[in-house]
Structure formats: structure tokens, C-alpha cells
Amino acid sequence: METIIEKIIPKAFLVGVCLNKRDLEQKELSLDELERLADTAGIETKGKFIQSRSKIEKSTYVGKGFLEDLKAKMEMVQADILIFDNELSPTQGRNILKRHEIEAIDRTELILDIFHDHARTKEAKLEVKIAELKYQLPRLKKLWSHLDRERGSSGSAGGASRGMGEKQIEVDKRIIRQEIGKINSELTHIMKQKITQRKQRENVKKVCLVGYTNSGKSTLFNKLTGADVLVEDKLFATLDSTARSLELEKGKSIILSDTVGFISSLPGNLVASFRATLKDVNDADLLVHIVDISDDNCEEQIKAVDIVLKEIEAHEIPSILVFNKVDRLSEHRVREEIFVDKYPRSVIISAVTGENIEKLLKKIDDMLNLSSVYKLLFPFEEQKLLAQLHDFGKVLSKDFTDEGVEVEAVINKEDLKKVEKYIVKT
Numbered sequence: 001m002e003t004i005i006e007k008i009i010p011k012a013f014l015v016g017v018c019l020n021k022r023d024l025e026q027k028e029l030s031l032d033e034l035e036r037l038a039d040t041a042g043i044e045t046k047g048k049f050i051q052s053r054s055k056i057e058k059s060t061y062v063g064k065g066f067l068e069d070l071k072a073k074m075e076m077v078q079a080d081i082l083i084f085d086n087e088l089s090p091t092q093g094r095n096i097l098k099r100h101e102i103e104a105i106d107r108t109e110l111i112l113d114i115f116h117d118h119a120r121t122k123e124a125k126l127e128v129k130i131a132e133l134k135y136q137l138p139r140l141k142k143l144w145s146h147l148d149r150e151r152g153s154s155g156s157a158g159g160a161s162r163g164m165g166e167k168q169i170e171v172d173k174r175i176i177r178q179e180i181g182k183i184n185s186e187l188t189h190i191m192k193q194k195i196t197q198r199k200q201r202e203n204v205k206k207v208c209l210v211g212y213t214n215s216g217k218s219t220l221f222n223k224l225t226g227a228d229v230l231v232e233d234k235l236f237a238t239l240d241s242t243a244r245s246l247e248l249e250k251g252k253s254i255i256l257s258d259t260v261g262f263i264s265s266l267p268g269n270l271v272a273s274f275r276a277t278l279k280d281v282n283d284a285d286l287l288v289h290i291v292d293i294s295d296d297n298c299e300e301q302i303k304a305v306d307i308v309l310k311e312i313e314a315h316e317i318p319s320i321l322v323f324n325k326v327d328r329l330s331e332h333r334v335r336e337e338i339f340v341d342k343y344p345r346s347v348i349i350s351a352v353t354g355e356n357i358e359k360l361l362k363k364i365d366d367m368l369n370l371s372s373v374y375k376l377l378f379p380f381e382e383q384k385l386l387a388q389l390h391d392f393g394k395v396l397s398k399d400f401t402d403e404g405v406e407v408e409a410v411i412n413k414e415d416l417k418k419v420e421k422y423i424v425k426t
């Protein structure tokens with residue numbers, strides 16, 4: 001007899017909070033992104049709600065009445081979970097379940113779930129495991145509180161009245177910490193091996209593709225190197241790093257890497273756990289920052305990527321801004337015209353049609369050969385030139401002193417003549 005296995009797709013309501021009316025549009029875009037995350041994780045979105053309020057409700061994040069109302073609506077469409085577009089504290093998650101009988105998860109848990117499913121290499125799997133364990137640590141209570149209830153314990157800490165659940169939590173916490181320690185040493189071992197491999201190709205310049213998830217990094221990587229890294233219209237298709245040699249011109253090769261994409265409000269733990277995978281970013285001589293120009297939120301995405309680059313201390317590496325998917329803009333390409341003016345140092349390409357790829361390769365070559373870091377001292381009356389430097393160079397630091405403004409910046413040789421007289425000899 002044939003058995004039909006019905007795949008049960010979890011159904012969810014998505015919830016965001018808006019504390020300031022001016023942020024409403026941004027919150028809506030963020031909820032749309034959460035819906036894409038849910039879809040990637042195999043969860044169907046049944047409704048999206050934003051609650052406007054003046055401050056966060058400490059115990060349940062959103063208000064009691066709002067939760068009751070949501071619960072009724074969820075029952076009507078048989079939605080099983082509530083996904084919050086922000087990080088819920090362990091207590092808030094617990095309270096929502098206990099007081100309203102609603103299973104609530106947050107953005108972080110959803111991202112962790114996707115990372116869990118998409119990790120392919122041993123390194124990425126270990127990194128995801130660490131992030132999961134760190135996420136679990138403060139939330140263990142949820143799993144064991146039933147022990148206290150069953151034994152009628154008051155659950156108060158200390159002495160003989162201490163509940164079974166509480167003891168179990170401590171044991172578990174110790175086990176989890178030991179596990180994290182073990183995985184960390186395994187990762188250190190893998191990283192050491194990688195360093196040895198890298199030393200052998202030290203004299204080759206390294207270029208790394210970075211950018212928001214789904215911006216087209218892997219598509220460009222495959223196009224340039226002939227590799228077949230997985231490309232998907234889903235978030236976080238790539239979770240590991242791949243490196244390939246690429247010939248810029250005859251006899252002149254670089255190493256190009258494709259790596260995991262970033263997203264706004266990327267959980268700190270996750271970034272910290274991905275040190276080994278993100279090592280390709282830190283080791284690069286040049287970063288190629290890919291942006292999806294067809295996404296209405298792309299300027300916010302640039303900012304989100306810059307925040308993560310700063311977090312992993314890669315913000316001082318010279319970079320090229322590349323707007324991708326220009327083929328998706330409508331006929332008049334108004335946004336392209338605006339961005340050419342607004343980001344004059346950027347390159348606008350299509351990784352699919354190949355438009356402007358040659359121009360990008362030339363730019364990569366120029367940047368690798370020609371840019372270096374310079375120390376400059378600008379007299380106060382040269383403010384205009386200093387403002388221009390922000391445009392044609394990459395300002396790393398700025399210090400106001402008695403003599404003028406001390407600046408450290410990455411400057412292309414072509415532009416150097418504009419500020420040459422202010423270079424400080426070291």
C-alpha cells in the first residue's frame with residue numbers, strides 16, 4: 001500500500017514594534033525581510049503586524065492586549081508560532097509562552113535555524129554549533145522549569161529548597177561550556193592548518209567578495225572563476241568560504257574568495273562564532289562590496305554591511321563598492337543615474353549579463369596596485385579638500401589637533417597628487 005507523507009509546513013505570524021512613527025517604513029521593510037527569512041527556513045507567513053508603542057513592554061516585549069488579539073487571529077488561520085523581528089530576552093520568550101500560550105521565537109533563532117540547515121563544511125558546522133550553544137545558555141530554564149513544577153518546589157534559589165530543575169540547569173550549563181571549549185579548540189586546529197596553506201601563497205594578492213545576503217556574490221564569483229558555488233534566490237545560500245585563483249591579465253593572478261553574506265541585526269554571537277569563515281575577509285588586500293541595486297533598501301544594506309565589517313575589524317581594508325543586478329532596473333534606470341552621482345567611485349554591473357565586468361576587473365587591478373595608506377595633515381582652511389578626500393579616498397581616522405586635521409587614509413596613486421603636499425613624512 002502506498003503511504004502518503006504529508007509535509008507539515010509551520011505557519012507563523014510576524015511581529016515588529018515601532019517606537020517612532022518616522023521609522024514605520026523601515027520597520028515594514030524589515031518585516032518583509034523577516035518573511036523572506038521565514039520562507040528560507042520553510043515557514044509560511046500568515047500575517048504581519050507592527051505595534052506602535054512608546055516603549056518596549058519589559059515582560060512580554062509587546063502589550064498584553066495585542067498578544068491576546070494576535071492569539072485569537074492565530075487560531076483562526078491555524079498559525080503555530082509568533083516570530084519577533086528583534087531579539088527577545090529569555091524571560092520575555094518564557095512569559096509569552098506561560099501567560100499567553102504562544103510559542104514565540106525571534107529573528108536570531110530563525111537565522112540560527114537557517115545557518116544550521118545551510119552549513120556544509122566542517123568549519124561552518126562547528127561555528128553554527130557554537131552560536132547555537134551560546135544562544136541556548138541563558139535560555140535553559142525553559143527546558144527544565146517543569147521539573148520544579150512537578151516536584152512542587154518553590155524554585156527559590158539556594159539551600160535545601162533549591163529545585164531539581166535549577167540543579168539540572170547548572171549541570172547543563174557546565175556541559176554546554178565544556179562543549180563550546182571543545183569545539184573552539186577544534187576550530188583553532190582547523191584555522192592553524194589554513195594559515196599554513198595560506199603562507200604558501202602569501203605573495204599573491206587576496207580579494208574577497210563581501211555584501212548583504214542575496215546581493216549576488218556567488219553569481220559574480222562563479223562568473224569570474226568558473227566555479228559552481230550554489231546560487232539561490234534565498235537568504236544565506238552561502239555559509240562557507242571558497243577561494244579560487246583568477247587571472248586579471250596574462251601572468252597576473254589573484255586569489256578571489258566568496259563568503260557568507262551579512263544581514264541587518266546579525267546576532268553578535270553569530271558574527272563572533274564565524275571567525276574562521278570570516279578569516280578570508282580579514283586576510284584580504286581588497287574587499288569588493290557587492291550591493292543589490294534593484295533592492296529598494298539597498299542603501300540601508302550598505303550600512304548594515306559596514307557595521308559588520310567594523311565588528312570584525314575589517315573596515316580599514318581598502319574596498320570597492322559594486323552595484324549589481326543593474327539589469328533588473330526598469331528602462332529608465334533612474335536609480336543608476338542617481339547612484340553614479342552619489343557614489344562616484346563605485347562600479348555598476350550585472351553579474352548575470354556580464355555588463356561592466358571588464359571595468360570591475362580593471363578597477364580591482366588598479367586598487368591592488370595603486371592604493372596605499374597615507375598620513376596627512378590638513379590645514380584648517382582646506383576643509384573643502386578634506387571633504388573631497390572622503391569621496392576619492394577612504395578615510396581611516398581623523399584627529400583635530402592644534403596644527404590642523406590629522407588624517408589617515410587609503411588613497412589611489414592617481415588621486416594622490418591632489419593632496420600630495422599635505423602628506424606627513426614618517
Ligand SMILES: Nc1nc2c(ncn2[C@@H]2O[C@H](COP(=O)(O)OP(=O)(O)OP(=O)(O)O)[C@@H](O)[C@H]2O)c(=O)[nH]1
Binds near residue numbers: 220230237350353
Ligand atoms: N537579475 C539578476 N539577478 C542576479 C544577479 N546576480 C545575482 N542574481 C540573482 O540573485 C540571487 C542571489 O544570488 P547569489 O549569487 O546566490 O547571492 P549571494 O550574495 O551569494 O547570496 P548569499 O550566499 O545568500 O549571501 C540569485 O537568484 C541570482 O540568480 C544579476 O546581476 N542580475
Ligand SMILES: [Mg+2]
Binds near residue numbers: 238
Ligand atoms: Mg552566496
